[in-house]
Amino acid sequence: xxxxxxxxxxxxxxxxxxxxxxxxxxxxxxxxxxxxxxxxxxxxxxxxxxxxxxxxxxxxxxxxxxxxxxxxxxxxxxxxxxxxxxxxxxxxxxxxxxxxxxxxxxxxxxxxxxxxxxxxxxxxxxxxxxxxxxxxxxxxxxxxxxxxxxxxxxxxxxxxxxxxxxxxxxxxxxxxxxxxxxxxxxxxxxxxxxxxxxxxxxxxxxxxxxxxxxxxxxxxxxxxxxxxxxxxxx
Ligand code: CA
Numbered sequence: 550x551x552x553x554x555x556x557x558x559x560x561x562x563x564x565x566x567x568x569x570x571x572x573x574x575x576x577x578x579x580x581x582x583x584x585x586x587x588x589x590x591x592x593x594x595x596x597x598x599x600x601x602x603x604x605x606x607x608x609x610x611x612x613x614x615x616x617x618x619x620x621x622x623x624x625x626x627x628x629x630x631x632x633x634x635x636x637x638x639x640x641x642x643x644x645x646x647x648x649x650x651x652x653x654x655x656x657x658x659x660x661x662x663x664x665x666x667x668x669x670x671x672x673x674x675x676x677x678x679x680x681x682x683x684x685x686x687x688x689x690x691x692x693x694x695x696x697x698x699x700x701x702x703x704x705x706x707x708x709x710x711x712x713x714x715x716x717x718x719x720x721x722x723x724x725x726x727x728x729x730x731x732x733x734x735x736x737x738x739x740x741x742x743x744x745x746x747x748x749x750x751x752x753x754x755x756x757x758x759x760x761x762x763x764x765x766x767x768x769x770x771x772x773x774x775x776x777x778x779x780x781x782x783x
């Protein structure tokens with residue numbers, strides 16, 4: 550087993566899930582410490598100084614959101630929320646409260662590790678790996694020239710409206726991170742996520758995804774989770 554430098558605080562009261570997650574992480578060399586209650590997690594967060602928190606929202610002594618808010622009062626330590634599939638509203642609330650990402654239960658170990666890697670990487674470099682000198686971003690065949698505000702796919706320029714470009718640029722700056730409807734709408738139009746604005750975003754997204762050649766069921770650039778938001782996929 551190789552030790553890597555990351556320490557992960559795992560907050561989960563269901564012992565089977567906690568053991569599974571811990572085993573998967575430790576096999577990859579992550580160091581983990583566990584809490585099953587919000588109160589213990591707060592103490593461990595202060596004493597253990599983790600690089601990442603994996604947080605179940607349903608804890609016996611408090612809502613996991615309380616720990617998320619506690620973490621966010623004075624730190625940007627990344628938090629991945631564990632959430633049940635049916636709770637879109639919980640995911641949105643957690644992301645908007647500063648969670649970096651979420652994993653839906655039940656999940657596979659490959660997905661868990663991919664999310665952990667992406668979150669740690671994004672947090673450390675803000676996707677600097679994708680950004681090349683000269684204000685460029687590359688992801689597979691997708692390339693963005695931030696200075697010229699141009700987007701290329703397989704070397705060919707694709708024609709986006711100003712709004713479409715702004716959305717693609719925003720997603721690329723948060724590459725790998727799930728962006729909620731509210732977060733995108735606020736960044737692009739400076740307004741709230743009312744029904745009209747969500748519709749406007751969906752229309753723009755449909756156009757962007759068509760121009761990027763994204764089709765359902767393929768490995769696409771932009772992933773949509775209905776009721777939650779969009780992610781530029783790594
Ligand atoms: Ca729970």
